[in-house]
Amino acid sequence: MARNPAPDARPVALTIAGSDSGGGAGIQADLKTMEAGGAFGTSAVTAVTAQNTRGVESSHVLPVAEIEAQIDAVLSDFDVRAVKTGMLATEPIVASVADVAADLDAPLVVDPVMVAATGDRLLDPDAEDEYETLLAHATLATPNADEAEVLTGVDVEDRASAVEAGEALLETGVDAALVKGGHVPGDRVRDVLVAPEGVETFEHPRVDTDATHGSGCTLASAIATRLAHGDPLVDAVAEGVSFLERAVRYHLDVGEGPGSVHHLV
Numbered sequence: 600m601a602r603n604p605a606p607d608a609r610p611v612a613l614t615i616a617g618s619d620s621g622g623g624a625g626i627q628a629d630l631k632t633m634e635a636g637g638a639f640g641t642s643a644v645t646a647v648t649a650q651n652t653r654g655v656e657s658s659h660v661l662p663v664a665e666i667e668a669q670i671d672a673v674l675s676d677f678d679v680r681a682v683k684t685g686m687l688a689t690e691p692i693v694a695s696v697a698d699v700a701a702d703l704d705a706p707l708v709v710d711p712v713m714v715a716a717t718g719d720r721l722l723d724p725d726a727e728d729e730y731e732t733l734l735a736h737a738t739l740a741t742p743n744a745d746e747a748e749v750l751t752g753v754d755v756e757d758r759a760s761a762v763e764a765g766e767a768l769l770e771t772g773v774d775a776a777l778v779k780g781g782h783v784p785g786d787r788v789r790d791v792l793v794a795p796e797g798v799e800t801f802e803h804p805r806v807d808t809d810a811t812h813g814s815g816c817t818l819a820s821a822i823a824t825r826l827a828h829g830d831p832l833v834d835a836v837a838e839g840v841s842f843l844e845r846a847v848r849y850h851l852d853v854g855e856g857p858g859s860v861h862h863l864v
């Protein structure tokens with residue numbers, strides 16, 4: 600991404616997501632990525648997770664009213680140019696964010712975070728159905744293969760099934776869907792953007808590392824950052840995918856478990 604524009608050219612972006620004490624994913628990844636991309640990052644914390652590179656020790660979900668108060672504090676003061684959602688944890692939070700999204704005057708990127716790479720659940724199973732209400736107001740959904748399957752029932756195993764899942768997602772009312780290929784085996788990663796105008800495939804070699812913690816958060820935030828700068832969706836996705844490819848390539852082996860992507864590449 601282009602970086603460090605003059606301070607007055609920094610658009611404001613908002614992330615609504617969980618805190619990762621390990622710094623690689625969640626709110627921390629989002630804010631680092633937004634700053635790296637020349638946006639001013641603001642945040643509404645949905646849950647506080649105690650975690651490191653080995654896994655999630657505990658998770659404390661904030662009351663819905665506290666989350667709404669944070670969102671309101673930001674939206675009532677800043678000229679927010681893009682919003683990104685990550686870990687929303689429970690059904691009432693998804694429903695509340697969907698209400699906010701209905702009145703939003705900025706692009707909205709929804710990363711439907713469900714399970715951490717370590718296998719820890721970050722979304723109550725009974726919240727999955729509520730995602731349709733949020734997606735109805737979103738500019739872009741960025742599910743990985745597992746999340747796409749939960750949301751659509753389509754088993755994503757290649758480009759054709761990614762397109763099928765993306766088309767099913769468009770029926771929720773979301774403007775476009777980026778079905779990510781990182782979890783699909785193969786030497787090359789194919790992220791498939793499905794929009795009413797057509798399908799675009801972003802393909803790059805797989806980086807051979809398990810230090811991918813924070814990759815979903817970083818990609819969605821990089822795309823939201825470019826949307827905040829005013830890029831058209833396809834350009835924002837292309838920039839986001841290439842930013843993430845570098846972030847994974849230059850990953851950081853922090854901690855004893857699998858490391859994290861590098862957000863400031």
Ligand code: PLP
Nearest residue numbers: 617624625686715813814815816
């Ligand atoms: N949000 C939080 C708070 C997390 O802890 C995690 C993963 O641990 C995620 C989101 C999803 O991370 P990723 O970007 O690796 O998909």
